[in-house]
Amino acid sequence: xxxxxxxxxxxxxxxxxxxxxxxxxxxxxxxxxxxxxxxxxxxxxxxxxxxxxxxxxxxxxxxxxxxxxxxxxxxxxxxxxxxxxxxxxxxxxxxxxxxxxxxxxxxxxxxxxxxxxxxxxxxxxxxxxxxxxxxxxxxxxxxxxxxxxxxxxxxxxxxxxxxxxxxxxxxxxxxxxxxxxxxxxxxxxxxxxxxxxxxxxxxxxxxxxxxxxxxxxxxxxxxxxxxxxxxxxxxxxxxxxxxxxxxxxxxxxxxxxxxxxxxxxxxxxxxxx
Numbered sequence: 484x485x486x487x488x489x490x491x492x493x494x495x496x497x498x499x500x501x502x503x504x505x506x507x508x509x510x511x512x513x514x515x516x517x518x519x520x521x522x523x524x525x526x527x528x529x530x531x532x533x534x535x536x537x538x539x540x541x542x543x544x545x546x547x548x549x550x551x552x553x554x555x556x557x558x559x560x561x562x563x564x565x566x567x568x569x570x571x572x573x574x575x576x577x578x579x580x581x582x583x584x585x586x587x588x589x590x591x592x593x594x595x596x597x598x599x600x601x602x603x604x605x606x607x608x609x610x611x612x613x614x615x616x617x618x619x620x621x622x623x624x625x626x627x628x629x630x631x632x633x634x635x636x637x638x639x640x641x642x643x644x645x646x647x648x649x650x651x652x653x654x655x656x657x658x659x660x661x662x663x664x665x666x667x668x669x670x671x672x673x674x675x676x677x678x679x680x681x682x683x684x685x686x687x688x689x690x691x692x693x694x695x696x697x698x699x700x701x702x703x704x705x706x707x708x709x710x711x712x713x714x715x716x717x718x719x720x721x722x723x724x725x726x727x728x729x730x731x732x733x734x735x736x737x738x739x740x741x742x743x744x745x746x747x748x749x750x751x752x753x754x755x756x
Contacts, residue, residue, distance in 0.1 A: 487517035488539075489525060495532040496685045497525045497586075498678070504540025509548035510599045512555050515574050522577060526584035532693050533685035534584065536607055537591035537678050538600075546598025546621050547574075571631075574599065578606035578633045582704050585697040587688065591681035592668070597621045602632035605641065608700055609684065610668040613677045616659040618667065624654040640707055642666050692731050692747035698722045728752055 490498040499521050501508035508514070525534050538544055555573045558566045581588050590607035598621030604610050620629040629635075629651035639647040642665045650657060662668045672680045688696060702722050706715040730752045731745075738745035 485517060486511065486514040487521045489521055491531075493682055493686055495530060495689045496535065496682060497528060497531040497533075498535045498537065498682075499525060501536075501538040501544055503548075504538075504542075506548060507540070507542035507545035507595060508538040508600070509545045509551070510574060511548040511551040512553040512570075512573070513551075514548075515577060516556065519573075519577055519580060522580045522584060526580075526586065531586055532689045532696065534586045534588045535591055535678065535681045535685055536581075536588055536603075537681070538593055540594075542594030542600075543590075543592045543596045543616070544600030544603055545595055546600050549625075575632045578602065578637075581606035585700070587685075587696060587700050589681040589685055591677035592616050593674070593677050595619070598625075599632055602634045602637075605634060605637040606632075608703075609681075611670050611672060611677050611681050611684070612659045612662055612668040613672055613674045614659050615674050616662070616668075616671075618650075618657040618662055620651045620654055623652065629654070638667075690744065690747075692726065692729070692749055694729065694749040695726050695731065695747070698726065 484502070486502050488498075488500045488502050490500060492498065499518070501514065501518070503509060503511070503514055525531055554566070555570050558569050561569065587608040588606070589609045589611065590604045592604055592610060592612045593616065594613075595617050596604050597617075597619045601618050601620060604618075620634070622631055623629040634651070635647075638651065641647075642650075646665050649655075657667065659668070659671045663671045670680070699722075702718055705718060709715050709718070728751060729748075730750045731747045733752065734747060735745045
C-alpha cells in the first residue's frame with residue numbers, strides 16, 4: 484500500500500495525503516520517500532494550481548515512527564555517522580521541497596501534529612486546523628532537541644520568538660484555539676471539515692492568475708530571508724512589473740466594466756506601436 488497518495492477531486496487542485504492511518508501517519512523512511520516523490524510530482528504538474536496536504540484517518544502526522552528500522556536508500560558502504568547524516572537529510576528535505584513548489588500548499592490538519600508533523604505543517608503556506616487538533620514539539624520530550632526540519636527558523640517567524648521558545652523548550656501541548664490565537668494556524672474548523680475547507684479555499688484561489696499566485700508564494704518565502712525592507716520592496720517591484728506585462732490587468736478592467744468574473748490567462752500584453 485502506497486504511504487502517500489495523490490488525489491485530484493477538483494479541477495486544478497491536487498491533494499497529497501499521508502496514508503499510514505494505523506500509525507497516525509508517523510514518518511517512516513518509506514513515507515518520507517513517497518512524500519518527497521509526491522511533492523515533486525505535484526510541483527511538476529502544470530495543471531495543478533494549488534496543493535492540499537492532509538493525513539488519512541485520525542491524525543495529520545504523529546512525527547517520527549520510532550518502530551521503523553528501515554534504512555534510507557543509497558547508503559550502501561556507509562558507516563554509522565554517514566548513514567545518520569543522510570537519514571536526517573532525507574527527512575528534513577521535504578520542507579524546502581514544499582517551499583520550492585510553484586503551487587501554494589494548504590495544510591488541512593486533523594487530529595495530532597506532533598514533532599515532525601508540526602514541522603511538516605510549517606512547510607505549508609496556509610494552515611487550517613480542526614477543533615480537536617493538538618500540536619507538540621516532541622523531540623525534546625523524547626530526549627532529543629526540538630530543532631528539526633527547519634522549525635527553529637520557521638516557527639519564530641510565524642508566531643514570534645517568545646512563543647516559539649516556550650513551545651519548543653517546554654514540549655507542552657498546543658491546542659487548536661491557542662494555535663489560532665498565536666498565528667500558528669489561520670483558521671479553525673469543526674472536526675472532519677478541514678479537507679473540504681482547504682479544497683474550497685484552493686478552488687477560490689484558482690480564479691486568480693496562476694502566475695500571479697506562484698510569484699506571490701515565491702516572493703513571500705524569499706522575503707522571509709532578506710535583510711531588510713528595501714530588499715523586500717525591490718523584489719516585490721520586479722515581480723509586480725513582470726505580471727504587469729501580461730494581459731491580466733486589462734482583463735480585470737474589462738471584466739469589471741462588463742460585470743463578470745475575469746479570466747486570467749497570463750498571456751503577454753500586446754502594446755500599440
